[in-house]
Each structure stands twice: as C-alpha cells, then as structure tokens.
Amino acid sequence: MRLQDIARGVRAGDIDPVELAENALARAERAADLGAVVHLDPEGALRAARQVRSGPLAGVPVLVKELIEVEGLPFTCGSDVFADRVGEADAEMVARLRAAGAVVIGLTYTHEFAYGCTGAANRRGPCRNPRDRTRMAGGSSSGSAAAVAAGVVPLAIGTDTAGSVRIPAALCGVVGVKPAFGTLPTRGVFPLAPSLDHVGVLAGNVEDAAYAVRVLGRLVGGRGPITPRLAVPARSQECAPEVAEAFARATGFVTEKVWLPDAEEALTDLQGPEAAAVHAGIFPEKADDYQAETRALLEAARQVPGWRYVRALERRRQIVRAAEEALKDVDAVVMPTVPILAPLLGEPGVRPALLRNTRFASLTGLPAVSLPMPVEGPLPAGLQVVGLDETRVLAAAAWLENALDRSL
Amino acid sequence: MRLQDIARGVRAGDIDPVELAENALARAERAADLGAVVHLDPEGALRAARQVRSGPLAGVPVLVKELIEVEGLPFTCGSDVFADRVGEADAEMVARLRAAGAVVIGLTYTHEFAYGCTGAANRRGPCRNPRDRTRMAGGSSSGSAAAVAAGVVPLAIGTDTAGSVRIPAALCGVVGVKPAFGTLPTRGVFPLAPSLDHVGVLAGNVEDAAYAVRVLGRLVGGRGPITPRLAVPARSQECAPEVAEAFARATGFVTEKVWLPDAEEALTDLQGPEAAAVHAGIFPEKADDYQAETRALLEAARQVPGWRYVRALERRRQIVRAAEEALKDVDAVVMPTVPILAPLLGEPGVRPALLRNTRFASLTGLPAVSLPMPVEGPLPAGLQVVGLDETRVLAAAAWLENALDRSL
Numbered sequence: 001m002r003l004q005d006i007a008r009g010v011r012a013g014d015i016d017p018v019e020l021a022e023n024a025l026a027r028a029e030r031a032a033d034l035g036a037v038v039h040l041d042p043e044g045a046l047r048a049a050r051q052v053r054s055g056p057l058a059g060v061p062v063l064v065k066e067l068i069e070v071e072g073l074p075f076t077c078g079s080d081v082f083a084d085r086v087g088e089a090d091a092e093m094v095a096r097l098r099a100a101g102a103v104v105i106g107l108t109y110t111h112e113f114a115y116g117c118t119g120a121a122n123r124r125g126p127c128r129n130p131r132d133r134t135r136m137a138g139g140s141s142s143g144s145a146a147a148v149a150a151g152v153v154p155l156a157i158g159t160d161t162a163g164s165v166r167i168p169a170a171l172c173g174v175v176g177v178k179p180a181f182g183t184l185p186t187r188g189v190f191p192l193a194p195s196l197d198h199v200g201v202l203a204g205n206v207e208d209a210a211y212a213v214r215v216l217g218r219l220v221g222g223r224g225p226i227t228p229r230l231a232v233p234a235r236s237q238e239c240a241p242e243v244a245e246a247f248a249r250a251t252g253f254v255t256e257k258v259w260l261p262d263a264e265e266a267l268t269d270l271q272g273p274e275a276a277a278v279h280a281g282i283f284p285e286k287a288d289d290y291q292a293e294t295r296a297l298l299e300a301a302r303q304v305p306g307w308r309y310v311r312a313l314e315r316r317r318q319i320v321r322a323a324e325e326a327l328k329d330v331d332a333v334v335m336p337t338v339p340i341l342a343p344l345l346g347e348p349g350v351r352p353a354l355l356r357n358t359r360f361a362s363l364t365g366l367p368a369v370s371l372p373m374p375v376e377g378p379l380p381a382g383l384q385v386v387g388l389d390e391t392r393v394l395a396a397a398a399w400l401e402n403a404l405d406r407s408l
Numbered sequence: 409m410r411l412q413d414i415a416r417g418v419r420a421g422d423i424d425p426v427e428l429a430e431n432a433l434a435r436a437e438r439a440a441d442l443g444a445v446v447h448l449d450p451e452g453a454l455r456a457a458r459q460v461r462s463g464p465l466a467g468v469p470v471l472v473k474e475l476i477e478v479e480g481l482p483f484t485c486g487s488d489v490f491a492d493r494v495g496e497a498d499a500e501m502v503a504r505l506r507a508a509g510a511v512v513i514g515l516t517y518t519h520e521f522a523y524g525c526t527g528a529a530n531r532r533g534p535c536r537n538p539r540d541r542t543r544m545a546g547g548s549s550s551g552s553a554a555a556v557a558a559g560v561v562p563l564a565i566g567t568d569t570a571g572s573v574r575i576p577a578a579l580c581g582v583v584g585v586k587p588a589f590g591t592l593p594t595r596g597v598f599p600l601a602p603s604l605d606h607v608g609v610l611a612g613n614v615e616d617a618a619y620a621v622r623v624l625g626r627l628v629g630g631r632g633p634i635t636p637r638l639a640v641p642a643r644s645q646e647c648a649p650e651v652a653e654a655f656a657r658a659t660g661f662v663t664e665k666v667w668l669p670d671a672e673e674a675l676t677d678l679q680g681p682e683a684a685a686v687h688a689g690i691f692p693e694k695a696d697d698y699q700a701e702t703r704a705l706l707e708a709a710r711q712v713p714g715w716r717y718v719r720a721l722e723r724r725r726q727i728v729r730a731a732e733e734a735l736k737d738v739d740a741v742v743m744p745t746v747p748i749l750a751p752l753l754g755e756p757g758v759r760p761a762l763l764r765n766t767r768f769a770s771l772t773g774l775p776a777v778s779l780p781m782p783v784e785g786p787l788p789a790g791l792q793v794v795g796l797d798e799t800r801v802l803a804a805a806a807w808l809e810n811a812l813d814r815s816l
Binding site: 269272273274275276277280301302303304305306307308309310311314 | 677680681682684685688709710711712713714715716717718719722
C-alpha cells in the first residue's frame, strides 16, 4: 500500500495506526540479524501512534538514521566516540515527520559519522544486505536502505553527502532520493561536510519517495512532463558487466548524450577539510574511539591544505555552471547509481567504485534519485536520475520506474 | 582645493585639466626619491586630460596602485614574478575613474602582491615615508599613501585586505577609506585573498575621500547624523606612548565602550589559504622570483590546513554577528589605526603591531576610515573609525576630522 493510501486510511479511521506501528516493530525484531535497525522505541512509537489523527503521512511508521537527533533516543552516530549520547531535541526533519503524522519507531544503522559508503564501520559491526546477508548494504545510510528493502517500514530517512542515500538504495534494491541541496533541513543532523550534506529519503517505490520529499520538503508545483527528455553521459562508464548490460537494456532508447564535469577532486577537497573541522576537538584527541576506517579518513582529511579547499570552492562554482549548461535541454541524465553490484562484506578497495557516480549530484547539489534497475541474477542494481529541476527529476524517475516495470 | 571644486572648475572651463595633469606629473618627478610612484604615463595622462569635459571627478589627477590592472601600463604587482607583464584591460575601478573624468597619471608602489604591510618588499626596494625618509610608509598601498602625503595627487587608489589602505594612511598622515566589502569593485585587481579583498581610496582629507567613495562606489543616501554616537573598544589597546596619548586626547569625550571580538586567528586562517590558492601554479614553482618576505608568508600559507580554513569561515560568521550586536547602538567605534608610529626602514618584527587594529574591519567587511590624529612630534598617527553603516561611518569621520582640527 502506498504512503498516501496508508495516511488516507488512517485519517479516515479505516486503518489503525497502533497496529501499523506494532507490525513494523515486530518486523524490525524479525529482521534483527541485518543490523539495520540499531534502536527500537516501542513505547514512544505506540504513544505517538495512539495520538495520530491527521497529516499527509498519518500513521506511517518510519525509521530515522542514527545520525539524526531524536529527542530521548540514542544519538551515537554509530560511534564509540558518542557511545552514551542521547538526543536532546528533535532534528527539524524529525519535527516535520511528526508534524506530518509519521510515527518514528526507531533508528537505523549509519556508517560511522556517515563518513563512508560500505556500511561496514560502526561500533556494532557491519550492516548486512537483505538480498544477500554476506554482502554489503552500502552506506552510509545502510540501515535505512536495508530496513526498507526488508519490508520493515515503507519509509526511512537517510543522509547523503557523496552518495550515502543512493548507494545503499542501489545495493539493497530500493528507491533513494537525494533532493536538491537544502530541500530537506539538516538542522539537528550531525554534520559530515556541511556544504555538501543533504537529508534524503528511502522508500520502496518512486511514488512514495517523491511523495515523502514533497511533503517533508514542502515542495509545491507540478510534476513536469509525462515523457521526460533523457540523456546518458557522453563519457562511457566503467562498470561491472551485469551493471553495464542492465544499464544498456534500461536506457537503450536514450540517444541524447551530455558531457558531465568530473567532480571527484573538488568533492574530496571540500569534504575532507569540512569533516576535519566538524571533528576538530574530538579528533585526533579521541582517535582511539573511532573505527579504523574513519580514523584513516580523518587523518587524511586533516592533511588537505587550505589552499586546495579554496580552489575546490572555485572549482565547484565552475562545475555547477558546467552542469547547468550540460543539462539545460534535458529533464535528466541517467547512469548506473553504482557501477558494481553489492560487494562481499570485508572486500577491500571498493570505496572508489561505490562513490564514482554519485559524487556529481552531491557536489552540484542537484536532485538525484536512485531506483532499482532490472538486472540478471539475485543482486539489485540502481539507475540514477539527475537533473536541474527537482520536480522534473522526480517525474522522470517515476516515468522510468514505470517503463522498466513494463519492460520486464 | 577639494575634489568637487577641481571637477567643478574643470567642467566650467575655469581650470585646465591638461595643466592639472602636467603639474601632477612634475610633482611626481620631484618626489621620485620616495619610490612611491613606480610608473608615470605622461602620454596617456595628457591624452586623457585633453579629452576631459565632464564627470564628478573631471580632471582630477589620480594614481593607481600597481596591483590594479590598467590597459597598456605595467602590471607587475611589484614582483619579479610578473616583471614583464602589461595590463590588457582596465580594471573595473579604473574604468569607473575614467568614466568619472579622473585622469590616471601613473602607478604607485605596492608591497609585493599586497602581501605585507611594511612597504619594504618590492622588486624596486622599499617605499619611503614622506614625513621621514628613513621610515616605512606602511603598506601594502604604500605608494598611494606616500604620493598623497607628498602632495603629488589629491586622490590615489589602493587595496586593503587586512589594513593595506589604512596602515599606510596612518603612517604617512593622510586619509584612507576601506569601504564596506564590495562597495568598490575588485574585478581586475590582482587578488590577495578574494573573500577579504577591498578596493579603497587615499586622499588628503575626509571630505575628498568620502566624495571619491560615493562617486566610485555609486553610493546613494544621506550622510547620517551631524553629531555621531561614538564608542571606544572596551579592551584597552597596547600602544606606543605617543599614540596612546594622542588617542586619549582625541577621544577623551567618548564614554561609550564596546567589546569587539578578536579577528586575528580567523583572518590569518582565511587569508593564508586564499593567497596560497591564488598563487598556486606560480608558487612554489617560481619561489625564487618572490621577495624573501613574501616567500616566507606563502610558504606558511600553504601549510594552513583546510579544516582551519573551514573553521575560520564559521568563526567569521560568528564575529560578524558579534560585531553587528556590539555596534548596533553607535555610529562608529574609534581606535588608533596603528598602535605604533612609522618604524624605521629595516626594523624587524613590526608586522603584528601594524596589523593589530585594522584586521577587525577587514574580517567583518565593515567600512573603516583612517584619518590623521594630532600627535606630538614629527610623525603622524591615524584614528580609525569603524561602524556598520557606510554613510554614517564616513559622516562620523568627517565630524571627527573637524573636531580634531578645532582642538588644535
């Protein structure tokens, strides 16, 4: 059932929000071996559910990434550094969820401090992929993607700085939306790199994800054209064969090509210093409390010289202008969200491949959706849709989801 | 004669702009030993003077800091790095001067790349203080201040990133205005640190300087109150005795005190990385072509880590808010522009003292004026006027100049 239908049913009194919450809590318990849900709040959830009467998300059970502050719940960011920390107030995003009638049932796993994309660095160990428990869920919003993929909740909240919503969405086979920069509020989210940090949503289908973004981002306006103008990147993508084949099949009808500027260096030079500034005073002072992977990243981040940061700020402005020029005549450019399938847990050196295709929309702040793309074999793959106009990107993703369904 | 009177006379045909230019060129020749004027353009000046008919600065001879691009004139920034560089187009500021009817007669000495405040680092050697040729003129707009102090021109253009208009104005005994950030255009100025770079003016009195800023900055609006509400910093200033005494005498009637946040660390952490980014690709590659002082500064600047730059950006926002709060009930805060008198040429270690009081308005981008303050002995001192509102700061400076004149 779609989010709109759930909320409509709850508002009409046809669906019992307490039962929705109880069922979600029970599903979360059953999926405990995934490590996706790191904290359940049955008491708070049931209390909230009993009070739900109205709202565009009335009664919808949601999970929130543990990087986002929720009053009274653990706020550890997946790290021993904040092992005993408890949220003192609701993040703006949580306040908006509650105002819309959603019921927060608990917290989901984050790659420690959101500083990584494998979902394998957290005080609790790795998060597992529901499609194959020996494989990575991706990250950093690992638990939100895995929980939606496992059917625990129809909607979960994540964050995305370089791909952290879209990568786990692709690896777990769900929809992830990283809206345009600023569409969803970051107040109360523990920052990774503030000039790049986005809040995003994960859901089972594009319609639900888009609906949640519109409601929570308070977007107005139409949904754009019915048949979107699409392009693929002019630069050919290095992909795993399964992903390349799936992408070719999914986008065979797209003839338009656009040149996209390379975002890697600028993003790295922005993210590192901003992350190191956020952690200044904690790292290196409490370096031993960080996971080894995070420690290594922060050590490298502290070494990035200021002049490179300054140059990256300028480079970002150039890349934004280049992106606006490249995409001005299409609704969206599509590419594989991640060029590889979910790696086995413990597989080394996968970070560069995982991040390769998501950085562009992170650096530019452009809206991006990852939706499942039909692929041979048991593991999912994601199709990423990026464009200048948020409404049109969401509409293009919905159109693509429908077209891919029909092609099966 | 005031700038307005010169321009009025020229427009009315009572004053010959060619004669004005010739006289200024001759005075520049006579003052050659100062090293203030690094290039004269008699041909261009006389050609321009012959064509002058109109404009709020009609016929006013001006000198432009060699850091500012002027079509056809050397554009060396005082450095062997650009020994053979020639301006390809007029900087926006030069275009505005010409549009206002001013006649550019040549270029003034800059401390190399504007990266210093002593006026002692330049491919040509030091710039000398007209009040005592054994002493520093200050910097980096050394030549513009010295040329005005020596009576070569009634108006000269400088730049100010951490005090580079105000410091030489104070040391040479003229008026220097660093307008609010963005009031005068920096396009075509070789950058030092773009988020801190200001263009400013130097003149013999506040009225002329304020008039030039209004004309060239295209400011509109009234001149504020006749009797300004003034404050002094609550933190007592460490000053040379002559400066302390002069300041006490000049501001004895001011009872209001305001706490000003400390700008030093944030400014240093912003300026260094921005300067190093500007010079990336030239420095360290051509390190040997830089003056030793500049080389040392750039070497240190390249070492500032990015996370400190990021933290300084945040700190600047906090300091701006604190400054807005501290100054909201006054028109201006006044303090010695420079806490010491002009040091002897070659005196080491004077940089921190020279920069101490000017950084605050640089970091915050607030408008600031330095005007001469009566002081015992042959060397001048400057009184700095800083506030939130540009028009009120200029009016307060004019009021103070008049009050100090009357007190003599």
